[in-house]
Amino acid sequence: MYNLEDIQNILIKYGKPENVAWLNGKIEKLAEDKSSKDLFMTYSLLNVKFDATRPISFEQLDSESTRYFSAHEANNLQVSRIYLLAAVLEQDLEFFTPKVANIIQVADTGELETFLKYLLLLPNPEAYKQTAVEALRTNIATIFDAIAMGNPYPAKYFNDQQWNQMFLKAAFMERDLSQIESVDQKANEDLTRIISDYAHERWAAGRKIDPLFWRPVSKFLNEQLLNDMRTLLNSDDKIENKAGALCCYHSGNEKAMSLLNGKPELKHKIAERKITWNTIKQQ
């Protein structure tokens, strides 16, 4: 997704011309001097030079970067931070990677949020996996959401254990699970067990669980999970009925299909794509 020119074009179009010129001057100088102090100062001054009060209203969504920034309601300050980091990393990846890591280490909440959301717009984003995984441990919702919600980074770089940790914590924190990307692709057997255990724990406490939590279990329906599917299909909650039906429908499992045959109306609607994981919460 990384494309420095696209990012620069966004700043040129939506930033104040004198401040974009100032930033480009600093970046040129950094290429010659390779001074970490100048990088830190330039980075620090961005929040004086670029507006963070409102998201950019993009006129055209003509590049991948534009579409990604727009979908995440980026403001000028965020774009300028990513631009500066990407630009110096492109100049000298080896020299600037530890300096960028240093900037992240001392980040305030807003900076960390920016960095995590737009990791994929930097060259060599895998270098920051440790920071991304660390963000899963936070209790600050904006930080957790920055890495977990609407972000392709976890699916691309997290291993199963890390991805499972994220999915479970998102459910635990009652975040919007529909915002997690590539759930079907990242589903794995270990996660299936975790999902069932957690659901039982919640049921035992008389609490509900987001029906979207079940989505990854489809391809891994063992006896215990088939029982869970039975529970979902017979629940008083219509959304749980749909979740159970969707899991069974996409399972390719005969026993699951015969369970679903007991709910012909649901099966029919799924076949007609009137019920999907994306529309499950709609009436």
Place this chain on the structure above:
Amino acid sequence: MMIIDPHVHMTSRTTDDYEAMAAAGVVAIIEPSFWLGQPRTQVGSFQDYFSSLVGWEPFRASQFGIKHYCTIGLNSKEANNEVLAEQVIELLPLYLHKENVVAIGEIGYDDQTPAEDRFFRMQLDMAKELDMTVQVHTPHRDKKAGTIKSMEVCLEHGLDPANVIIDHNNEETVKEVLDRGFIAAFTIYPKTKMGNDRMVDVVKKYGSSNIIVDSSADWGVSDPLAVPKTANLMLKRGISMEDVRKTCYQNALDAFSKNGKMKEAHWLQPDSINQSQLFNDNSVLRGQKPRIDEDQII
């Protein structure tokens, strides 16, 4: 009535304090960086402390509907470990532009040693270069001389006195501070030093211009409700609402909002207590609502 406490060390306080402060009308606070009761031995301890002042603590405050700002600096006591102090000074520029940093502080003198003087001056130069507000801690011993010296050094380094808050004043120092055009902050201590009653008398005598009330509540015996309590006492003792508003709200806002980070809109149009930013199960609220008004059992 809305209250700002422009000097309170919330890192050392409990969630009970946040609840009580919010209930008493505190809408915004400023947490100066200071020492933690015993000296730090590693620069990393400073780094993590500063990071918590721009990260976790503002989040914690937001859960109680209080807007948290901070000041960043090397305090006077720890300036005396010169090797460590030099490393801390190098760290400061990384924090001075963070989103909730409103000034360099609290800096100044403790025992008025040469090392304290050296690092105080270095930080004043930094403030001058970055055009930042300064929050000055005045010494508890040899107070009057130390306060006057602090101001003279600020002027020597070219700072505008209107952009320097001299803290921990008392009846003996206030006139010198106001006469020189600096802003005078008063810390209300529960037992010793400046108490609520004395503060009322100061406002009666000197008026409300350039005077700020704060609590400096920390890990010692102190009162995070010192500002709202003093505000109420002032009203009871016949000081006008306008003067109370200035000394317990507006003057602090004017003094610390010069770099544009502190804005009244943060609490007048709050998204700071936006529930979507809060975790239900694992926040500091642990599923509770941040109010204790009813059903109190003790």
